[in-house]
Amino acid sequence: MTLWHKLRPYGMVAPAIIIFSLFFIYPIFYMMYLSLFDWNFVSPTKTYVGLQNFADLLADEDFRKVLSNTTIYTVLTVTLTTGLALLLALWLNRKSFFHGFVQGAIFSPHIISLVSISLLWSWLMDPEYGLLNWVIGLAGFEKLQWLSHPGTSLVSLVMVAVWKGLGYNALVFIAGLQSIPADIYEAASLDRSKPWTTFSKLILPMLSPTIFFLVIINMIGSFQVFETIAIMTQGGPVNSTSTLVYYIYEYGFRFFKIGYASASGVILLVIVGILTIIYFKLLSNRVHYR
Amino acid sequence: MLKAVNRTIGSASIGTAAEGKRADVRSGKAVLRKALRAVLQVINVAGMLGLVLVFAMPFVWMISTSLKTLPETMIFPPVWIPENFVWQNYADAWNTGPFLSYFVNSVVIAVGILILQMLTIIPASFAFARYKFKGSGFLFGIVMVTLMIPAQLIFLPVYLELSAFKLLNTHLGLILPFASSAFGIFLLRQAFMQISDELIEAARLDQAAEWKIIVQIMVPMVKPVLVTFALFSFIAHWNDYFWPLVMTTNETARTLPLGIAKIRDVEGVATWNTLMAGNLILVAPILVVFFLSQRQIIKAFVYNGVK
Amino acid sequence: MAKIELKNISKKFKDDTVIQNLNLTIKDGSFTVLVGPSGCGKSTTLRMVAGLEKQSDGEIWIDDTCVNDTPPGMRDVAMVFQNYALYPTMSVRGNIEFGLKNRGVARGERDKLVKDISEIVGLTPHLDKKPQNLSGGQRQRVALARAMVKQPKVFILDEPLSNLDAKLRNQMRTELIQLHKRLGTTFVYVTHDQVEAMSMGDEIVVMNKGVIQQADSPMKLYHDPENLFTAEFIGTPAMNTMQMRDAQGLDIQASVGIGYVGFRPEQALINAGPDSEGYTVEGEILTRESLGAEQIYQIQSRSGVFFVKTFLAPVVTADHVKVTIPYEHLYYFGLSGERLRSGVQANRKQLATVGGI
Numbered sequence: 001m002t003l004w005h006k007l008r009p010y011g012m013v014a015p016a017i018i019i020f021s022l023f024f025i026y027p028i029f030y031m032m033y034l035s036l037f038d039w040n041f042v043s044p045t046k047t048y049v050g051l052q053n054f055a056d057l058l059a060d061e062d063f064r065k066v067l068s069n070t071t072i073y074t075v076l077t078v079t080l081t082t083g084l085a086l087l088l089a090l091w092l093n094r095k096s097f098f099h100g101f102v103q104g105a106i107f108s109p110h111i112i113s114l115v116s117i118s119l120l121w122s123w124l125m126d127p128e129y130g131l132l133n134w135v136i137g138l139a140g141f142e143k144l145q146w147l148s149h150p151g152t153s154l155v156s157l158v159m160v161a162v163w164k165g166l167g168y169n170a171l172v173f174i175a176g177l178q179s180i181p182a183d184i185y186e187a188a189s190l191d192r193s194k195p196w197t198t199f200s201k202l203i204l205p206m207l208s209p210t211i212f213f214l215v216i217i218n219m220i221g222s223f224q225v226f227e228t229i230a231i232m233t234q235g236g237p238v239n240s241t242s243t244l245v246y247y248i249y250e251y252g253f254r255f256f257k258i259g260y261a262s263a264s265g266v267i268l269l270v271i272v273g274i275l276t277i278i279y280f281k282l283l284s285n286r287v288h289y290r
Numbered sequence: 291m292l293k294a295v296n297r298t299i300g301s302a303s304i305g306t307a308a309e310g311k312r313a314d315v316r317s318g319k320a321v322l323r324k325a326l327r328a329v330l331q332v333i334n335v336a337g338m339l340g341l342v343l344v345f346a347m348p349f350v351w352m353i354s355t356s357l358k359t360l361p362e363t364m365i366f367p368p369v370w371i372p373e374n375f376v377w378q379n380y381a382d383a384w385n386t387g388p389f390l391s392y393f394v395n396s397v398v399i400a401v402g403i404l405i406l407q408m409l410t411i412i413p414a415s416f417a418f419a420r421y422k423f424k425g426s427g428f429l430f431g432i433v434m435v436t437l438m439i440p441a442q443l444i445f446l447p448v449y450l451e452l453s454a455f456k457l458l459n460t461h462l463g464l465i466l467p468f469a470s471s472a473f474g475i476f477l478l479r480q481a482f483m484q485i486s487d488e489l490i491e492a493a494r495l496d497q498a499a500e501w502k503i504i505v506q507i508m509v510p511m512v513k514p515v516l517v518t519f520a521l522f523s524f525i526a527h528w529n530d531y532f533w534p535l536v537m538t539t540n541e542t543a544r545t546l547p548l549g550i551a552k553i554r555d556v557e558g559v560a561t562w563n564t565l566m567a568g569n570l571i572l573v574a575p576i577l578v579v580f581f582l583s584q585r586q587i588i589k590a591f592v593y594n595g596v597k
Numbered sequence: 598m599a600k601i602e603l604k605n606i607s608k609k610f611k612d613d614t615v616i617q618n619l620n621l622t623i624k625d626g627s628f629t630v631l632v633g634p635s636g637c638g639k640s641t642t643l644r645m646v647a648g649l650e651k652q653s654d655g656e657i658w659i660d661d662t663c664v665n666d667t668p669p670g671m672r673d674v675a676m677v678f679q680n681y682a683l684y685p686t687m688s689v690r691g692n693i694e695f696g697l698k699n700r701g702v703a704r705g706e707r708d709k710l711v712k713d714i715s716e717i718v719g720l721t722p723h724l725d726k727k728p729q730n731l732s733g734g735q736r737q738r739v740a741l742a743r744a745m746v747k748q749p750k751v752f753i754l755d756e757p758l759s760n761l762d763a764k765l766r767n768q769m770r771t772e773l774i775q776l777h778k779r780l781g782t783t784f785v786y787v788t789h790d791q792v793e794a795m796s797m798g799d800e801i802v803v804m805n806k807g808v809i810q811q812a813d814s815p816m817k818l819y820h821d822p823e824n825l826f827t828a829e830f831i832g833t834p835a836m837n838t839m840q841m842r843d844a845q846g847l848d849i850q851a852s853v854g855i856g857y858v859g860f861r862p863e864q865a866l867i868n869a870g871p872d873s874e875g876y877t878v879e880g881e882i883l884t885r886e887s888l889g890a891e892q893i894y895q896i897q898s899r900s901g902v903f904f905v906k907t908f909l910a911p912v913v914t915a916d917h918v919k920v921t922i923p924y925e926h927l928y929y930f931g932l933s934g935e936r937l938r939s940g941v942q943a944n945r946k947q948l949a950t951v952g953g954i
Contacts, residue, residue, distance in 0.1 A: 008500075009421040012413035013429055016470035019410065020436040023467040027447035028439065034447065041450075088341075098338070104584045105342045108349075111580055111587065113529035115547040116573045119554065120352050123562050129364045131351055167345065171592045224442040227531050231551055245442055252446045253536070261446055269443055276438040488682035491649045496696035496743075497670030510686035 028269070034262035041256045053263035062239060063247065063264065069154060070243040074222040076158045077165070082214050084162065085169030086207075090199075092170065093177045103174070106167035114164075114227035121160045122147065122232050147233050150240035157228055157241055165221075169214050176210035177203070216279040223272055244268045349577075356380070356566040363562045376563065383553060383568035388541055392549035395461065399534075399545060400527040402465045407523055408516070410470035411478055416504055418475065419482035420490075437472035445536045452537060459540040464533065474519045481512040518590040525576065525587075546572050599660045599673075599750035599783055600625040601646060606655035608641055608807075615641050616807040619655070623800070628777045628784045630798030633830075635789055638807040640755055643787045647753050648672050659750060670699070674751040675744035679759055681736050683728040689715075689739050690724045696747045714742045734765050741776070754786045758793065770797060791831050795819070803827050825857055825934035834862050834893060836928065837903035844900055847876050849929075852940040856932035862893065862906040864926035867918050875923040876943070882916055896920060 035053055037046040057063045088106070092099055109117060124131045125146035133143045146156045180203065188198045226245040229235060235242035235250070242250075244264065252261035350370075355363055356379055358372040383389075417423070418430055441448075448467060449458070457463030485508060493503045509516070531547040538544050550568045554560065580587055601623040608616040616638045623629045631639040644650040646657060648669035656663050664672050675696075684692050690711055697707045715721045718738040728736055737757065744752060754773075758766045774797055777784050788794055794801050795815045803810040803818065803826070810830075811823040822828035828836040838859035847858065866873060880898030892912055894905045898920070905920060907913075929937040 006423075009417040009423040009426070012417035012421075013426075015410040016414040016472075016475060017429055017432055019466070019470040020432050020472060023448055023451075024436040024439050024441075024444065024472075025432060027444040027451065030447040030450070031444060034450075092338070098335075100585075102338045102342055104580075104588065106345045107588055107591075108345065108577070108580060110591065111525050111529075111576055112573055113531065113547050113576070115529070115531045115551050116569045119550065119565055119569050120348055122554075123355065123560075123566065124348060124351065126560075126562070129366060129368070129562075131347075131368060134366065134368055163345075168591060171588060175592050220440070224440055226442060230531075230535070231554075248446065249536070252449075258446065258450075265443060265446055269439075272440060272443060273438065280434070280438065486680060486682065488678040488680055489684065491647075491669070492676065492678060492682035492743075493684070493695070494649070494669045495647060495674065495676050496747075497699040498695070499699075502699070507684055507686065513686075 031262045031265050031269070034259055035266045037259045039258045041258050046259075049259065053259050054267075056260065057263055057267070062242070065239050066242050066244060066247045069239075069241060070223060070225075073154055073158060073161075073225060073243060074219055076155070077161045077222045078215055078218045080158065080162045081165045081169050081218055082211065085166055085214070086173055086211070088166065088170040089173030089177060093174050103167070103171060107171055108167065109164045110168040112164075115231060117160060117164055118228045118231035121156075121163075121228075125156055147241075148237060150237050153233055153237060153240045157225075157232065160228055160232075161222065161225070165218065169218070172214060173207065173210060176207050180206050213279070216275055220272055220275050220279065223268065223275070349573075352566045352569060352573075355562055356570050358563045360561060360563055379563045379567035380571070382564045383550075383571060386553045386564070386568070387549050389546075389549055389571075391542060392544060392546045395543060396528060396546040398461055399464050400524050402461065403468045403527050404520060404524055406465065406469040407471050407474055408520070411474040411519075412509060412516075413504075414470070415475045415478035416482055416508065419479045433472045433475050437476055441467065442532060445533070449536060459538050459543040461543065463537055464543070464545075467533075468527065471519075471523065474523070477515055477519055478512060481515040482508060485511055517586070521587055521590040528576065600658075601751060601783065601785070602656075602658040603642070603646070604656045604658065606642070606645065606652045606657065608638070608645065608650070609653045614807065616652075619807070619809060621802060621809060621812065623783060623785060626781050626783055627800045628774070628786065628798050629800040629802060630786045630788060630794040631802045631804060632788055632791055632794035632798075633804035633810075637804045639787045639789075639802075639804050642804070643753055643755055643785060646751070646785060647674050647676050649676075672751075673749050674753055675747050675749040676753040676755065677740045677744050677757045679756040681728075681740040681757075681760075683736060683739055683743075685728055688725050688727055689720060689731070692728065692739055693742050693746050696743065700747075710746050714746045717745070718742045733761050734769065737761065737769060745776075745780070750783065752780075752782055752784045754784065756788055757786075758788075759790075766793075773797065792833060795831065803830060805830075821936075822928070823936050825859070825930045825936075828859055828928060828930070828936075832861060834904040834906065836861050837865075838930070839901050839903070844876075846878070847927075847943070849941055849943045851929075851937075851942070853937055854932050855929050855937065855941065856934065857930040859928045859930065860922045860926055862904040863908070864922060865903075865905045866921045866923075867894070867905060867907065867913050868915070869919075869921040873921050873923065875921045876927060877919060877921045879917070879919050882913065882918060885912065887912060894918075 034046075036048060036050060038049045038053070039046040092102055092106075127133065127143065127145050127148055130146070132146070137143060144152055147153050184202060184206075185198065188202055193202075224245050225243050226249065229241055229243060229246045230249070233241040235246055245268070248261045248264050248268070251257045251264065354370055354372065357375040357377070358369070358379075359374075359376055362369060362372055414433075418426065418433075452458050452463045452467075455463075457466065489507065490503060493507055498506070529547065530545075531551065534543075534545045534548050538548075550565075550572050553565050553568045601621075603619055603621045603623075606616060606619040606621075607614065619638075619642065621642075631642060633639050641650060645652045646659075648664065648667060652665075656665055658664065659672060659674070684695065687695065693711050693714060694707050697710065702710070711724070712721075715724055718741055720735065720738055720742060723731060723735060728739060731739065737760075740757065757773075758769055761769060770793065773784075773786075786794075786797060795818075798815060800812065801815055801818055802812040805826050811818060811827045813821075813823075818827060818831050822831065822836075825838060829838060836859045838857050841855045841858055844858050849855070860876075866875075869875075878898045878900055880896040882894050883897050883902070884895040886893040890909055892907050892910065894907075894913065896903055896905060896918065924943045927943070929941045931937055
């Protein structure tokens, strides 16, 4: 073993580790540190305020609204996306050209920029000339205000998120379904299992790792929603769509309350951290047992 | 004996008659079942076409709008095919800002990130997969923690950092934080670990130098994973809106998604036709690539989810 | 061509001693087979010769050079792996010439060598295919060609036939023997299958728990085992052995302590005439395996269950049989399993019929 042999692995991992340390690991600690200060970004001095920022946040009406918005948005998006995707997967799980085409079509929004999707849906949801209002008008319903009304704005954003995520989720489910060996279905049919029994007693349990996986990554994604809000609603009307990342962005870059924004960042970090730890527990299990 | 034979014959004849009737009923049922199946098949196909409509219609509407005149966008009920195709909308969209610069920035950043990622993740994941060295557990821990932190979460401190390095509003500032990918290392390490030891030993007996083993044998073997990751990374960074929005203030450093989003803010009235034209400029390349290599891309994204 | 010497070799994995103080000389030009149950250290020994594993202690010599510090690529050995280890991203040609390229062999000579070798192993029509598109036998040939093309001093083969089906395995066995004759190079071959070892090797090294039990020619191993382990390992079915105290009715005089007595299934006689002398046991036939030319009987006696093999004899239909083993075909082993070649004398009694049910 020459010195070169000993040093080689370190040299190989060094560039990646340096990047991670600089732009991911260090910023976390820096953010925690900043959350203890009152600072407006321009002034040369930071004032130490201890946990005051956190106390202020939890007392802040707006922040509580933001937390509840984020939670409602997440719960709705995750349940709708995962549930509908499972149904779609059961329906579309066949290998034919036509099925492939349908799968491709429902998947396509997943690779489109959120900017495009936000703009497109702003247009579709336009209260005056939008296509959606025309369609529901044809069906005999009254026009909706969609994004322009506090009552419907958050649900409208959920709709967009479901539309974007549905295809991806369905295809992950289909991959999960296809990894179930065919002889299990054959054995079940030889045992005269009814379709519903086969689904609830065999398919669903075997899909449960996939379901957990999707629920968790959908949750992590939903908690960080930003683009659609920034482009479609800017948090309005009347704060009805302001969520955590958007809140941090506003406090950091509009109001320059760095400490305050950092404190809410730390809170989001804790939420996402818990979710990711659960996710990686699952992921490592999947990797090992496959 | 004779009686018995008679009885069998008798019952046999009765049997055939009954069977004939049953067969009639059966064929009637079969016809009904066939018809039912055909109806279900039609409903099934119609349902799927409806599904395609829900997902494709918005895109069609986008194209349609992008070719309309402004008054045409406000006609109610809406027109699907504009009277005259107004290609001018695309030029208008392009001229709302420095689009050439946006475009170049987008390409430079997405490609730059991709190249640097390849250069950093291949050696790192190989080392993690194949060498035993002191501290490898700790260093891989750093990778795992990084994997768990979404960039969306730490933009504020990174912004302050980049501003301290004077990297705001530069390509480097947009590229450097993503010059390596924990996700890529995770995927690739897994792939390298699956290659059998025998193969490396065979290469060592063939007198191949270590770099040759990596470059000529190991990397070609993980090519599918590399392609997967490359697609994933390129699309993610091409589409990214958040990071350039936060890290740049200057038009000269901004990217296509920002430029498109900005069309909306230009005038007070929403010029949906121009906006949709601009939107198509952003979406078209991705959609074209998607239709050309749909299977590969779906595999790339779903694989990342499943594995 | 080369002679290989292993001197006082030990191998430890962490605190586990896999091989303890092993000494072995592999003769120049021999076809030496290392055989033993899994985990006996045969593969480790082989890998140490190749340089893929470093011994914890001792020296390895190939010809007159100590190769302890020579990296695997420079030892002039070629290896055929159990799973072939073909480079899946290279064509058959690429696989064969990779080693030559790394040695800096010029293109013209390379092409000629590849052409010659692929003709020998019958791969010429497949040179531009990828290994994935070949059958198991063809892959095996690529692995062989890749080893041969380097014209090494030593060929090392690690269970190369274990992934082939039975018919192909027999065919490749013959081919490998012919190949060895043709090349005259030293072959070191590892297998857990004693039949394979016996049929291929001209020198067999039986190993168990990291210790060499016996290194000899196949015939010596079969007729003259050094110890109980070798006796029980070689032969199909293996030698019948029983503890001395179970061998009822065997009357012997011994100057040393006898632990075990054994006999080969094919040496025992079923219902032999009264004039045949030997140790006689009575028992019930449990099973009969008829393989055509030979029959194998499993017999339950008071001394335990044992096998008897007969050749070209009619099938014994009786359930109750008398089995006679001529005294000269009895093997005696000491209390710790070592072979006792002298100091044991059976008392010849015409009618030593004991043990019947």
